[in-house]
Amino acid sequence: MDSGAGGSGTLSEIYQSARRLLLRARDGLARLEHLVSSSSSSSSSSSSFSSSSSSVNDLALAVKRDVTQIQSLCAEMDRLWRSIPSKPQRDLWKRKVEQLAEEVESLNESVSKHLVRQQKRMQEAKERTDLLESANGESSHILRIFDDEAQAMQSARNSSIMLEEAYATGVAVLSKYADQRDRLKRAQRKALDVLNTVGLSNSVLKLIERRHRVDKWIAYTGMVATVVVVYLFWRWTH
Known part of the structure; x- marks a missing residue:
């Protein structure tokens, strides 16, 4: 069913x-x-x-x-x-x-x-x-x-190049100061020879010596200033 x-x-x-x-x-x-x-x-x-x-x-x-x-x-x-x-x-x-x-x-x-x-x-x-x-x-x-990092390395390379250029400039300046000092010494010796020859007084000789010392201090001051500037520039770039 x-x-x-x-x-x-x-x-x-x-x-x-x-x-x-x-x-x-x-x-x-x-x-x-x-x-x-x-x-x-x-x-x-x-x-x-x-x-x-x-x-x-x-x-x-x-x-x-x-x-x-x-x-x-x-x-x-x-x-x-x-x-x-x-x-x-x-x-x-x-x-x-x-x-x-x-x-x-x-x-x-x-x-x-x-x-x-x-x-x-x-x-x-x-x-x-x-x-x-x-x-x-x-x-x-x-x-x-x-x-x-690449940008940082490139910046470091640029800073190094700038520092080398600044150092080279400082060396060149110091070399010029050294050359000028040598020329001043040679000129002084010639002047002394001439003065001794013409019989100038001791006071004139002392005046020339003082001028020589002043010129020497100026040269030293210039060299020190150049070294300081190069050092400060190096610190600034780093």
Whole structure:
């Protein structure tokens, strides 16, 4: 006897509806497995991966809805077959409903595994994206450090060149002062010789000597000032 209760249809009608839903759910699971396999084997861009993930999720949820509906029909059939008077018919429908329930449960486990794997793949893709963004940010930071160090080294080289030029200028100035001092000494000796020859007084000779000392102090002062200027310039550039 195949009759059932209420307006839900007979037990046979409910069973046929459940079988059609099961076939559709199996077909959806097969397409889901093919889509997951295709998206896993291809190295697509992030936008393609996002589109593929969306398709996988939509298909998995559609299969889940069919599974839930079949489980609801199984619960309804489980209630109906118990009311069948004939024991052979009752046992037959019991086996059919239990077999259908086992197939649905197996299908439900497969879909759940696919959803878990898909969630894991999405998490891994997000971690890779975050890692790449972090690496790019770190690379930019390292490049900025290299640029700063390069600029600092160039500034140090420029300062060294300026210091060498200043030192060379100071040496040249000191050399000129030394030459002038030698010329002054030679001129003094010649003058003394001339004065001694013409018999000038000692007071004139003392005046010339004082002038020589003054000139010597001027030369020394100039050399010291030049050294101080070179040292201060070196400290300023460093």
